Amino acid sequence: MSFFKKFFSKKKKDDLDKGLEKTKTGIFSKISKAVAGKSTVDEEFLDNLEEILVASDVGVDTTVKIIDRLEQRVKQDKYINTAELNSILKDEINLLLSENNTQGLDDFTIPAFTKPYVILVVGVNGVGKTTTIGKLAHQYREQGLKVVLGAADTFRAAAVDQLGIWAKRADTDFFSKGMYTDPAAVAFETVNYAIENNMDVAIIDTAGRLHNKINLMKELSKIKNSINKKMEGAPHEVLLVLDATTGQNAFEQCEKFSEATDVTALALTKLDGTAKGGVVIGISDQFKIPIKYIGVGEGMDHLQVFNKKAFVDSLFDN
């Protein structure tokens, strides 16, 4: 429960809109163009729609799914104008975004009575794991929670330093055993540190790894197991960080990381670029894993709780 719940919904919406601006103008203006001067949905429109969705990294399979459903609706309703079409599209995308995303969390809350709340952060190289951890830690600190960051990326050059700097910035505790130490041991001892020092949250950073590297994925399972050995029920959250610029490979990432660590939530980063982030729609549909956070900028508070409605609205609101 968040006792220090801050009210910055307005600001948040602005940031999200800003972050998604490129997406929004892209999709919306194209759809308007596609329907302009038409009173019905024809083959050409559907082709255009396919182009729009696919160009946003939604992926062929998901796009075909959306189009098929749209066609069925059109068959029933016969006449469709722009506004109706927009709302139908919104509906369909809403449906595909996992039901898990309707949990109504609109802030960075952690469950009561779970102390320390342990979060394991995983993902391929360069998606922004460490930055996301820094931003997330900042959010918890803002609520007055005691946070420790565990440096279990002991492999990539200077990774420990990078997390250490974020710990200072976000004013959290920091647990490290230095570079090239056993990451499972770091994870174990971070949880231990959190318990002994009465921390509310422990966030554990891991080295980026490509999901097809068997040994590295096994190492990740081992890290997770060692956390669990120290504290039953932990990690309470396994956060897979996905880069919004990533294309269809995000599906494979989600699948393989889930196999290794039972991913419980997704964070989608770099949404402030020109990338559309459409890949989350298909992923959410297929894996039923909620998208929990989105990264919309480089600043410390440019991490937001993913809000399905806001996300879809931002895509289509003019």
Added chain:
Amino acid sequence: MFESLNTRLDKAFKVFSGNNKITEINVAQSIKEVRRALVSADVNYKIAKEFTEKVKEKALGKENVLQSVKPGDLMVKIVQDELTQLMGGQAAGINIKADPGIVLIAGLQGSGKTTFSGKLANYLQKKKAKKPILVACDVYRPAAVDQLTTISEQIKVPIYKEVGNTNPVEIAQNAIKYAKSNNFDVVIVDTAGRLAIDEKMMNEIASIKEGIQPTETLFVVDSMTGQDAVNTAKAFNERINYDGVVLTKLDGDTRGGAALSVKYTVGKPIKFISTGETMETIDIFYPDRMAQRILGMGDIVSFVERAQEQFDEEEAKRLEKKIKKNKLDFNDFLKQIKQIKRMGDMRSLMNMIPGVGKALKDVDIDDKALEKVEAIIFSMTPYEREHPEAMNMSRKKRIAMGCGRSLDDIHAFIKQFEQMRKMMHMMSKGKMPKGFPGMDGMG
């Protein structure tokens, strides 16, 4: 998750089965399939569209003279050739001839610039007998300078950095002065990651380029990038007019359509690929392999290379001797299994072999199969592992208990092992195929 193009095309042409020609009518649907296959591999939608139009013309112009060739196969061949041609050409090296040669590295956040900078320095020093220096111009990301410092220590290439200076243009310029007076012949300038729409940061990279006049500017792209690759490649090209592209993280299982998107959009050659986390994993770009990869046709060359990475010459000689004497034992078998497991999971390995991925599309590959075999061997005594011939019923029973498998499983495994041993022994008398002696018997 992705059907291979062949499967899709076969489906498209099935409608017209019996019709062994590519015609206006049947080509339309297949072109759509090609387009979707490309898009599924992350080729930009517009490019896929233009590309397939070209393919269509080529396909229609082609008489299918060989009656035995299915139109689907012919189409794939055309697509593959076109892709290879598009991504290839002018395989120029990098220009570092000036004194010093100056290489500027730019790209998005997390694309792998710093790691690549280290790899390039290492490559130039070791393979090209150059005397490079690395320059740390990422003054923003926490510990970015430390990261490059660590890498420079690893590969024993000096680094130029200015603690406290937050002006990358100045740092880069000073670095070049320093390099000149200290006889370095290549300067590699690593820069901060930046978004193409970040005006301030894009101005900065343009100023760096202006300020140091690099002989070679490289744009680093993550091979997993989706549709956005086009926007980014274009935006960076407009501002810094780079000379070549570097494709990173190709050791993943992405299809890598971004390679085509970038090449097609800006027409700049892909000069290097990056395929791992160690400093040696830098390679030149092979358009034919990339074409096959994008089309999901398997990548037999990569498969062989990955096998070779795990391949130990000494060990192979030792094995060959043992096979010749018909002395192969369970310990050897166990080692083989470990090697195979190190190469990756079974399905992704199978997918690398052309045709196999398609054939096994609906087959559930049991990744645990190898583990079961391992468990059986682990339940043997050291003596049994070295002396397969000593196996008898009471030993088999004990092993079955030990690993929790049925006696039939043990029987089957040992029989299989003996057959394999016999076969390999026979082959060794004739001609031994190089590579993995154990693969055939793995089932």
